[in-house]
Amino acid sequence: MLSGVAAGSAGLGGAELAAASVGTSPLSAVSSWVIDLTPGWLKDAVIAFAGTGDKVVLLIVLIVVVTAVALLAGLLERVRPPWGAVAFGVLGAVAVVGVLTRSGAEASSPLPTVLGTALAVFLLRRFTGRLRGADRAPQAAAGSARRTVLIGAGAAAAIGVLAALGAQGLSASGRALEAARRAVRLPHPVRAAPPIPAGADLEVPGAASLITDNADFYRIDTAVFVPNLNPEQWRLRITGMVEQPIELGYADLLELPMQESRITLACVSNPVGGDLISTATWLGHPIRELLARARPLPRADMVLSRSSDGFTAGTPIEALTDDRDALLAVGMNGRPLPQEHGFPARLVVPGLYGYVSATKWVVELEVTRFDRARAYWTDRGWGERGPIKLASRIDVPRQGQAVGAGRVTVAGVAWRQRTGISAVQMSVDDGPWQEAELAAELSVDTWRQWRFDWDATPGSHTLRVRAVDADGREQVEAEQGVLPDGATGLHRVRVRVA
Numbered sequence: 001m002l003s004g005v006a007a008g009s010a011g012l013g014g015a016e017l018a019a020a021s022v023g024t025s026p027l028s029a030v031s032s033w034v035i036d037l038t039p040g041w042l043k044d045a046v047i048a049f050a051g052t053g054d055k056v057v058l059l060i061v062l063i064v065v066v067t068a069v070a071l072l073a074g075l076l077e078r079v080r081p082p083w084g085a086v087a088f089g090v091l092g093a094v095a096v097v098g099v100l101t102r103s104g105a106e107a108s109s110p111l112p113t114v115l116g117t118a119l120a121v122f123l124l125r126r127f128t129g130r131l132r133g134a135d136r137a138p139q140a141a142a143g144s145a146r147r148t149v150l151i152g153a154g155a156a157a158a159i160g161v162l163a164a165l166g167a168q169g170l171s172a173s174g175r176a177l178e179a180a181r182r183a184v185r186l187p188h189p190v191r192a193a194p195p196i197p198a199g200a201d202l203e204v205p206g207a208a209s210l211i212t213d214n215a216d217f218y219r220i221d222t223a224v225f226v227p228n229l230n231p232e233q234w235r236l237r238i239t240g241m242v243e244q245p246i247e248l249g250y251a252d253l254l255e256l257p258m259q260e261s262r263i264t265l266a267c268v269s270n271p272v273g274g275d276l277i278s279t280a281t282w283l284g285h286p287i288r289e290l291l292a293r294a295r296p297l298p299r300a301d302m303v304l305s306r307s308s309d310g311f312t313a314g315t316p317i318e319a320l321t322d323d324r325d326a327l328l329a330v331g332m333n334g335r336p337l338p339q340e341h342g343f344p345a346r347l348v349v350p351g352l353y354g355y356v357s358a359t360k361w362v363v364e365l366e367v368t369r370f371d372r373a374r375a376y377w378t379d380r381g382w383g384e385r386g387p388i389k390l391a392s393r394i395d396v397p398r399q400g401q402a403v404g405a406g407r408v409t410v411a412g413v414a415w416r417q418r419t420g421i422s423a424v425q426m427s428v429d430d431g432p433w434q435e436a437e438l439a440a441e442l443s444v445d446t447w448r449q450w451r452f453d454w455d456a457t458p459g460s461h462t463l464r465v466r467a468v469d470a471d472g473r474e475q476v477e478a479e480q481g482v483l484p485d486g487a488t489g490l491h492r493v494r495v496r497v498a
Ligand SMILES: Nc1nc2c(c(=O)[nH]1)N[C@H]1C(S)=C(S)[C@@H](COP(=O)(O)O)O[C@H]1N2
Pocket: 217, 218, 219, 220, 221, 222, 223, 265, 266, 267, 268, 307, 308, 309, 311, 340, 341, 342, 353, 354, 355, 357, 358, 359, 360, 361
């Protein structure tokens, strides 16, 4: 069994190391393959249990499966050769299929997997062959032969694990890419975001800051390993139902007039009171202008944006062409997009949940129709259109927090992108709704801070918040889960007052 695990570990480590310079990493390809194949209910269960640690869970499951196969291969090869080698061959073949199903796969993509499998088979046969030899040898020689195998296998296992761990950091393309990203000089916007007005940021300690730092911005995507897109090779194609397909590179994009917008991005999977929502100052070129150059056919009603790793989002074409200024973004809070947020370019569309609009690592905009094309999540039970729902959240005090009696500041955010917020109200222990103080509005596409001075009396209390949008519509109180098109219900927080 040790022979099997050692050979498997060395094979996997070798494959990951090889993938740092050529082809595709089998771990990354198989994990995204598994994500695509996982049924929606299971995915939801894993996310409910592990949250954004879902990918760590997946990697652990993969490693457990590989280890189990390796243990079995070791046993089999010892007693029934060559069935252990066959087991590794099957595992390798499955991984090759996984690699080849990824979008953009080439003939060289499975090379690391093939090399790793060959290494694993070679080491397995070598170790178990030695052990069989030891069975026939005189006792003293047998003991020393077994020790040699033990040391060799231990070393192979350790080197394999180190190689697999180090491969990501060693990846030449990864390091070169981060250097290229840092070297990017973003153009100045022709339309800069107005300065933040006084009174827009209430700066209540513990409450969400008005603009989220890049490092704190929520991250949601199906990518187990962040795609590495070299800006020199990156191309965006506008295809499908257009009179004039167009294509542009990163340098071309940076020459185009840029605009700055403060937009609050939200995930449809954000539960009531959740933190899958953040705000940044985005720098980008209006997608409307690019589409105008491509001249969409009048019957087209959707743009299917596609990322380099095969993710797709279906956005109503009017949301990309109307005056909301949907952006092909290159900058986030004054920096080139961080790799996890879509470098070199992504879409940011005010008013729509990310899964139908905010494609990161975008490489294609296919102009099409809702009755012809389906996007990644709409194929998995989520709504076809995803307008962001009116919602509000209490940031301070936190659930379960103990506070002193007397004046307590309750504060948070409310949002209804495209429309704006006209009021936020607070209710204590299901009592009457009272008006909270609203911060100044940055834009209708940005969340709005609010605060409420609460005269807290000793005991346990429940605070509830609700918002009213600028059209006078009240936030929906009926509770609905995030599936299929975003949660509704009021955020409530229980606090203890001493
Ligand atoms: N390529 C790609 N883009 C993607 C996704 C993805 O899985 N892959 N997820 C979308 C979803 S569901 C959301 S909510 C936003 C999140 O963007 P962020 O990670 O920058 O916050 O990205 C969108 N863009």
